[in-house]
Amino acid sequence: MAITVSSDSTGRGLARGRSLAARTVRFVAHRPVLAVSSGILLLFVAVALLSPWLAGDPGTLNPPRRLKPPSATQWFGTDHVGRSVFDRTLWGARISLGVGFAVAITTTVVGVLVGIVAGYFRLADTVIMRAMDAVMAIPAILLAIALVALVGSSPLVIVTAISVPEIPRMARMVRASVLVLREQAYVEAAITCGGRVHSILLRHILPGAAGPILVQATYVFASAMILEAILSFLGAGTPPNVPSWGNMMAEGRQYLQLAPWILGFPALGLALVVLSVNLLGDVWRDMLDPSLAPSAAGVTR
């Protein structure tokens, strides 16, 4: 008996020692898309945060060594004025991801507020949603360019210019969720218990919409990064002295046949981040939507 107990405990200890690695392997095997996409995203976030230490000054010119292909010293090659594409790509990640995060947060906060008010207070609904429809009717890029042209280019303006056309989409989705949730029996029950409006909204309605909001935020994040790149590419975004993936691609376009790496590396970075964010959004949507999880639904209903 004693032997069984001791061997049991050591066995369990061993299992525990293995379990972190084993659990990681199991996690990757079980949800490969989630593991890979969040891995890529985390890598880029780390790169963006650490770029001052990982990369040199992105503005240093070195005309004699311009348009050099990737090599052991210049991993990503150099551009038309001899700046390091590696340094600039890493610094560019800061702009791209920074704009992505800022727009996702702004859009989510404003969109959720607008959507909840429109969905819960029927009187406000018509006015607010018609205004949102009007904003949606304007092409996002046109609106952003107009805003930048109007007040000049700065990070704040770019984030605003990209957020404004995204907000109606978030607001619409939140409103739709609220319209469904407000009819739920537990919301009615909370009203019956004399709950105040703000506690009904915050405690009973908003948590039910959290899943779709999170998923929508990932899509906003991805499209904001693309929109920032487009604006910079068109010259209406980040100023030329600040490296961003968009203006790097714009500059690299002229040398595409001669030095494809100038455009290639920022484009690859943008594609990887956008892809991983979108995949992450898809996985979250599947995980958070009970109707797409037949086994869980079978147990709970």
Next chain:
Amino acid sequence: MTAPLLKVEDLTISLASDGGSLPLVKSLSFEIAAGETLCLVGESGCGKSLTALAIIGLLNRRIMRASGGGIFFEGRDLLSADAEAMRRLRGDRLAMVFQEPMTSLNPVQQVGRQISEVIVEHRGTSEREAEREAVRLLDLVRIPDAARRARDFPHQLSGGMRQRVMIAMALALRPALLIADEPTTALDVTIQAQVLALMDELRREFGTALLLITHDLGVVAEMADRVLVLYAGRAVEEAPVEQLFDQPTHPYTRGLLDAIRQLLKPDIERLAEIPGTVPVPAKLDRGCSFAERCGLAMPICGEKRPVLGPRGSRHSAACWLGHLPVEQPA
């Protein structure tokens, strides 16, 4: 007699449609004394739930209109009370338990918090104090290991337990009136009996009056002090529970009781039923709405509507039988 706790006077609830308004509950009047249990009985669509929603002020205002003499609760007219005043009453003096315990709890919030939320909202007590009270309430509704269960989410509880949580939530602030809209319909028969017994016990302990809505006459016999039978939006008979079961006077009430009593006979060939169906609300309302289905209908029944008339002490019925048409119909 002292002033009743709740006095519903000539209440009419109409569905406002494009063409005008369609009355669904018609000049309904009743009273509930403090600590009393009144059962509202009737088949689906007769206006039981609408009456409850009107009292608690949750009729859908865009399509429903409540009008008439008023709903007086503790001397205050609820029909003319503003939204904030109603909110303060709800959950505090006036509480409600719904039919569906499965969906009436927020699936993403711990049940203890859902109870303590009611206390915090109305009493402004600290969260911690309210949570202690929530555990005490869960204990009171006989949820075993209440302190641990308070941290459970609704999906971790059975239907009966969830309904106990709903009862704990409704009774958290010792309301003067509890409205229970078919509280046990969604539960197993054995659990039904437990939940009803618990509700009755707590009601007695707290001195809460109960407006119990049901179509189960077994529940009525068990719980009620008085019974109000509704048919097609009108009160057809009102009586203390023993009298109603011993001497039902309205043919509709008799029909309901006969349908149950026959189950006691050893050899039933065919279930007795009340022929026909409830008239649609849009139908022209002349005479007694039950006349078409009534085996004892007389010529007058199709022409003049009977009003509630006395049938003994505290017993009244709206029927021309045993009630000579000396009064003018309402």
